[in-house]
Amino acid sequence: MALKITVIGTGYLGATHAAAMAELGFEVLGLDVVPEKIEMLGRGQVPMFEPGLEDLLRKHVAGIEGSTGRLRFTMDWAEVAEFGDVHFVCVNTPQKHGEYACDMSYVDSAVESLAKHLRGPNLVVGKSTVPVGSADRLAARILELAPGGGEVELAWNPEFLREGFAVDDTLHPDRIVVGVRSERAEKLLREVYATPIADGSPFVVTDFPTAELVKTSANSFLATKISFINAMAEVCEAAGGDVARLAEAIGHDDRIGKKFLRAGIGFGGGCLPKDIRAFMARAGELGADQALTFLREIDSINMRQRGQMVELARQALGGGPFLGKRVAVLGATFKPDSDDVRDSPALNVAGQIHLQGGQVTVYDPKGMGNARRLFPTLGYADSAIEAVRGADVVLHLTEWREFRELDPRALGEAAAARVILDGRNALDPELWRKAGWSYRAMGRPTA
Incomplete structure (x- = not known):
């Protein structure tokens, strides 16, 4: 008999996982405790922007014309327990207020609410970090x-989703890691992931602690790589070097690789910052805090980049106060191809300049709604050209393709001064300088 799958928590991770499981051919029942979310998903709509997710959802949600009907949503724990053979727990694990540690209350609540209804042979699979x-x-x-x-x-099966690529990462994962305690649990998870395994995705079987450590270790490594190149940008600034050429040169070493070596205003989002902090906190509880003291410096370098961009903007405006100066900010989300503004370096920089008296206008292709809710006092424009109109300086802070394809000449006609600061080292300096702009980026020569 075919396995039936449930997904507990239908946020970014859960909604993607539920839709992907339906795409792999399973009957799926998703559960959430927020009625508005359930209603929205039941109409085939997602509460966040993720390329391809809404189309995949509409392909499978029951009640939508032409769908397979393999995917439904509920708020009833008993129904979920009765329906499923394998239950994926995909709820949020945010940072505790005022602490580095992870808030486990949502995971604990989900597991307890589900467990008291589980009567037959069932596998509960944790995916949360x-x-x-x-x-x-x-x-x-x-x-x-x-x-x-x-x-x-219970089994543990960490997620490795990249925002902007989540659907592909779920259907074609670069690895599947499962922490199990029995052959039965491993067999069930091999059955769940039979299609990606057949397509070549490596299937790594571990114990519980190793499976839990994989995600935080991976995120810590990526955070280290980003902060390393940002530290090199600081040295390049002091020495007159070019961090972009430096990154290119060291990236040719296949032991290092080219990815995550673009210097800029650092990482943000709902994963990397809180995951490395929670990792430090947990290591301290285990008596292994000395092993991860380097992560404190990684976090510090990352946060310092934001302040450095604010100072770069101040210098570009003559070194005085921001009061009365018009600043255009291109980008609000923490990364492109997402509407996620959680711990966004772009919005943090915009907010700092605004608090210091600058007249800040922000434009982002997908993150405007979320940015307005988080920072209602900033100015917002409906396009890049409107954001730049009358600006004394332009800050490029999220590397959307739309921004890379802008016409510098047209933008120059709208701006009060042709000064651009590239906080992501993603624009072509030569192109902008030819159009009469003063181009500046952290760790790059000024001309």
């Missing part, structure tokens, strides 16, 4: 609460 040791604790809690007792197992 959690502190190492959580799976052991949750497995014991499930055993305690589930009427099915020992027939209900």
